[in-house]
Amino acid sequence: MLKWAALFGAAISVVIMFLLTWWAAFIAFGIVIFLLGYILYKKPDVNWGSSMQASLYNMALNYSVGLSQVDEHVKNYRPQCLVLTGPPNFHPDLVDFVGTFTKNLSLMLCSNVLIGLWKQKMPESRLTADGHTKWLMKRKIKAFYTDVVAENLRSGVQMLIQTAGLGKMRPNIPVLGYKRNWRMVSSQSLEDYVGILHDAFDFKYGVCLMRMKEGSRAAPSIGWSWLGATQNIPGSKDYSWEARFIAGLWVGSRDGPLIHVNPTTLASEQQASTIFQREQGKKTIDIYWLFDSGGLALLIPYLLGHKKWWGKCKIGVFVSGQINMMDEEKKVIVSLLSKFRLSFHEVHILPDISQKPPPEHIKRFDDLIAPFRLNDGFKDEATVNEIRQGCPWKISDKEVDKNRAKVAVVMWGSLQVRLNEILLDYSQDMALIAITLPISRKGCPRSLYMAWLKTLSQDLQPLIILIRGNQENTLTFYCQ
Known part of the structure; x- marks a missing residue:
């Protein structure tokens, strides 16, 4: 009501101005139009x-405070993602993947861990933050x-989590890339990577890993000038700059920044194209729902399948079962998915998921795990304990035998091999x-766990x- 009254008053004032002195009114309008045209032509960076900016801030603040007073319910659940990208322009695939299913739906927060001393890294943080935001826009x-400065990678991610x-707009799922170079990096790097997954579960977060055949990484672009690309990683052997990428997290040098950032060119650089920006046509999204952990493994592919470039894709669900009860179990799963109102096609x-692999x-x-074996079968216990203290990532013969002997935990060693065979048979072209x-x-050797993930996704072409x-x-069964 007030805005219409203001508009009416402004119109009356213009009319009165022309009625009193028409020639002075024309001169005033001419001056205003000239100044407006000059400003639009020059486009000053000011x-x-x-x-309106103040009003938007007040609205956002009030709504955020109000949202904190709303009780959590499964009907209000949103997959709010903490994306561990490092510099976002280095990992456009990871950014586009999360941006696709969170757009107009939930929170997405790209994060970077700057490793080193706070006084050394804060100037770099201030210099790059605005450029990364403009790149996302x-x-x-x-x-x-957002970014944080930390002594090491894991503590930085713990700060972010x-x-x-x-308030209620807080991440509940860290999203990171698969660590492809896990066999080359230092033991501490491997410990940090797997430790991040355990930390997420300890904080009651879900976890999402993305693995692509080509890897999820873009080459350093014109916004970044590379310094010392062949320098070694502290505490490790002679590795190239590729080894500096920790699961989508950029790890800088402790002695100072490895890169010089130009924020103006960062926002104006050429954008890399990814699979999430292309029409997928009538392909298929396969979901292997092997364990129930709340339904997140069903929800994210479902949201992705309802977005622009993925809308024509069919969605299939695979679950384990018994050969003599296949029809009954299929009816149960179909009924369950229909109650969830998930429109899956197959x-x-x-x-045969528990069959022994060839x-x-x-x-x-x-x-694959041979280089990480302790081979302690004929060694005394004191020698084995001494070796384990110096090499905690090593795999003992007891660990290998335990995972082979347990039929249920063959789903670690043998089951991952068997699942890979099934994936190659059913989902190679998806x-x-x-x-x-x-x-x-938590006591499992990190190298053994990474070998499971490697085996599970080995030789597969699609995005995993x-x-x-x-x-x-x-x-939930309840209607919205």
Whole structure:
């Protein structure tokens, strides 16, 4: 009502101005139009300020405070993602993947860990933050950017998990890339990577890993000038700059920044094209729902399948079952998905998931973990304990035998081999494969766990998403 009264008053004032002195009114209008045209032509780089900005801030603040007073319910669940990208322009695939299913739906926060001393890294943080935000805006990704300075990678991610977000708008899923170079990096790097997954579960977060055949990384672009690209990683051997990428997290040098950032060119650089910006046509998204952890492994592919470039894709669900009860189990799963109102096209029962893989495939897995074996079968206990203290990532013979002997935990060693065979048989030509992420107990050697993930996704062409919830329900029978 007030804005219409103001508009009416302004119109009356213009009319009165012309009635009193028409020639002076024309001169005043001419001067205003000339100044407006000059400003529009010159386009000065200046922020004039606006009362609308203050109003938007007040609205956002009031709504955020009001949202904190709303009780959590499964019907209000949103997959709010903390994307561990490092510099976002280095990982456009990871950015586009999360941006696709969170757009106009939930929170997306891109994050970077700067390793080193606070006084050395803070200037770099201030210099790059605005450029990364503008890069996200130019890519039309509705996301925030933040970074932290920490002594090491894991402590930096712990800071982000604890402090990122505001009120109820806080991340509940860290999203990171698969660590492809896990066999080359230092033991501490491997410990940090797997430790981040355990930390996320300890904080009641879900976890999402993304693995692409080509890897999720863009080459350093014109916004970044590379300094010392062949320098070694502290505490490790002679590795190239590729080894500096930790699962989508950029790790800088402790002695100072490895890169010089130009914020102006960062926002104006040429945008890299990814699979998430292309029409997928009538392909298929396969979901391997092997363990129930709250339904997150179903929800994210479902949201992705309802977006622009993925809308024509069919969605199939694979679950394990018994060969003599396949029809009954399929009816149960179809009924369950219909109650969740998830419009999946196909449901498949896998009765042979627990079959023992061929010996040659088991040998391939054994060859994969061979460099990390302790080979302690004929050594005394004191010698073994001494070796384990210096090399905690090493795999003992007891660990290998335990995972082979347990039929249920063959789903770590043998089951991952068997699942890989099933994936190659059923889903080699799909657009995307979503699999329930296997987790390990905290005492499991990190190299053994990474070997499981490597074996599970080996030789697969499609994009692979490994998802695990935190037992929080994300789907409901209740109507919205």
